[in-house]
Amino acid sequence: MNFRAWITAIGDMGYALSRLESDPDYSDSESSPIGDDNDSQQSSSQNDLDHEVAQLTKLRSSPHDRLKRVLPRRGEVNVSPVKMLAGREGNYSGRGRFSSADRHHILNKYLPVKGPSIVDQLSTRGYVSQFSNDGSLFVAAFQGSHIKVYNAEMGWKLHKNIVAESLRWTVTDTSLSPDKRFLIYATMSPTVNIVNIGSAATDSHANVTEIHEGLDFADDNGLGYSFGIFSAKFSNDGRELVAGSSDDSVYVYDIEANRVSLRIQAHTSDVNTVCFADESSNLIYSGSDDSLCKVWDRRSSRSKGKPVGILTGHLEGITFIDSRNDGRYLISNGKDQTIKLWDIRKMSSNAARTPRFRNFEWDYRWMDYPVRARDLKHPSDQSVATYKGHSVLRTLIRCYFSPEYSTGQRYIYTGSHDSCVYVYDLVSGARVARLVHHTSTVRDCNWHPYYPMLVSSSFDGDIAKWEFPGNRENPTPLNNSRPRRQYFD
Incomplete structure (x- = not known):
């Protein structure tokens, strides 16, 4: 069979066996986006993204050209999984396997929307959800002193039950070391604690059953000034931590030397979020209540005092930053109820002044965002795209790029004050x-x-697991006998 006949046969088989092939707009009731029946409006950015990152994302999720061909000069964008599998068996690429773009094209269709099943239920607010880099462990931290580590590969068995030390108000952040041996947790204090989660004991009560070593970020000036750590992350090699704090600073802590190696007076308000830009750990992103994202290069002599660039566009404080891990793109969640996508090549050396649009008082900790402010835009907005629909109120809500391996980072997802997860x-x-x-x-x-x-x-205390509808695992029934805390804020 010549190649054209072979590819035609694959197309015929895909048409016969795949409803996705016969009707590109088809989605069954289980795999369709979940939401209220009366909430059909699709929140979106103001326009379809026309930027290099859009082209890179499309290329990452585009199947082999031979599979896209239907007729001469005509191709199909949504190639069905059946056609993809048949093409792999026919070794259309000459490599005997899917390319990463082929894999992304297939897995992009399978969103984790089924469920949820309940991993655990606590009577206090959940603040942190975090998988390890390989997905084998999952960390959940709560407003009380509890941090729980689950083995996601062994039926979500409890791997470590940690009772925190030096707790002030809540556990604000956690981070697993790349080798999964250690976990750090931060609270509203200048001390970040580190725990050996590889030890044999399941229970780890700070300095009672196990030692939780305290890493002190405070200056040795004897002034006793107290501040809190909002965000803390391991470097890719596990030797350093980067942290953002309520004293408007960004810190880098050298774990081996057991000391702060760099402190930057970075912003004019709380630094709510920090992260390394890529695996090299040379670039650092920070976001603050001053509404600015800043980029810091540790190789630059300016890094001690000035950022190498500033990204302007949010009208309110920034609650979280996630890097695409390429040293170029990042997203930020803001109290102006938006997620923004940034390209650091568009950053400026100076911050454009945020317009004084407020003629009213507003506090995101207890007030709704004013309707009159929802359609305002910064006149010097440097962001690549803006995403709206979710709600950023009451707490530092987080947002992320979807995984590289399965989706090619095609999606952005976030929690929300309205009790939902948005993708x-x-x-x-x-x-x-x-x-x-x-x-x-x-x-x-x-x-x-x-x-x-x-x-x-x-904040309702539930840890909920969402999966693709094809997974046949039965959801764990809710334990309705457990008293549930009600939150009306």
């Missing part, structure tokens, strides 16, 4: 899923690095 298409800006279960604010959620699985934690 947006990075290129079109369309809302592709809205996950409804929780009864209070979803501060954090995390997508498994390899599988179509997403876990959310909420």
Whole structure:
């Protein structure tokens, strides 16, 4: 059989066996985006993204050209999984396997929207959800002193039950070391604690059953000034931490030397979020209540005092930043109820002044965002795209790129004050899923690095697991006998 006849046969088989092939707009009732029946409006960015990152994302999710050909000069965008599998068996690429773009094209269709099943239920607010880099462990932290580490590969068995030390108000952040041996947790204090989660004991009560070593970020000036750590992350090699604090600073801590190696007076207000830009750990992103994202290069002599660039566009404080891990693109969640996508090549050396649009008082901790402010835009907005629809109120709600391995980072997802999880298409800006279960604010959620699985934690105390509809695991029934805390804020 010549190649043209072979590819025609594959197309015929795909048409016969795949409803996705026969009707590109088809989606069954289980895999369609979840939301209220009367909420059909698809929140989106203001226009379809026309930027290099859109082209890169499309290329990452485009199947082999031979499979896209239907007729001469005519191709199909949505090639069915049946056709893809048949093409792999026929070795259309000459490599005997899927390319990463082929894999992304298939797995992009399988969003984790089924469920949820309940991993655990606590009587206190959930603040942090985090998978390890390989997806084998999952960390959940709560407003009380509890941090729980689950083995996601062994039926979500409790791997470590940690009772925190030096707790002030809540556990604000956690981070797993790349080798999964250690976990750090931060609270509203200048001390970040580190725990050996590889030890044999399941229970780890700070300095009672196990030692939780304190890493002190405070200056040795004897002034006793107290501040809190909002965000803390391991470097890729596990030797350093980067942290953002309530004293408007960005810190880098050298774990081996057991000291702060760099402190930058970075912003004019709380630094709510920090992260390394890529695996090299040379670039650092920071976001603050002063509404600015800043980029810091540790190789630059200016890094001690001035950023190498500033990204302007949010009208209110920034609650979280996530890097695409390429040293170029990042997203930020803002109290102006938007997620913004940034390209650091568009950054400026000076911050454009945020317009004084407020003629009213507003506090995101207890007030709704003013209707009159929802359509305002910064006149010097440097962002590449803006995504709207979710709600950023009451707490530092987080947002992320979807995983590289399974989706090619095609999506952006976030928790929300309206108790839901939102998933947006990075290129079109369309809302592709809205996950409804929780009864209070979803501060954090995390997508498994390899599988179509997403876990959310909420102020209602639930840790909820969402999966692709094809997974036959039965959801764990809710334990309705447990007293549930009600939150009306």
